[in-house]
Amino acid sequence: MNSLLDIDLNDAATNGVFFVTQDDIAALSRTAQSTSLRTLPVDLHDCTDKASLLRHLDDALHFPTTFGGNWDALSDSLRDLSWLHAKGYLLLIMHAETLRDADEAEFDIFMDILDEAAESWRASGVP
16 A cells, blocks of 8 residues: 555645644655645644634635635635645645544534545646
């Protein structure tokens, strides 16, 4: 079985949501430096609910002022990212277990939104 770190980050066909260790995140970040991807770290170490999740994401991704602050707006924004001007994107979500442990239902919705965004980018050919 191949390691996640063997994935070609420039290949949109490999887009997805992957659960990795903190060490893997550091390695992915280093690997991404040699790609055309914009790396977007998001630290959720104190994120325990939807409101704090949306704040953390807004802080990290600098959503446009029109961001609606709800699940639909998050989904739309993650499928767009045009304000970040890049050939591709790597979101490194750190400490997601904090949200998962605090509110599993909200965590599951967030994972679904991330998965849908990755699928949308894959279909568009954007890594």
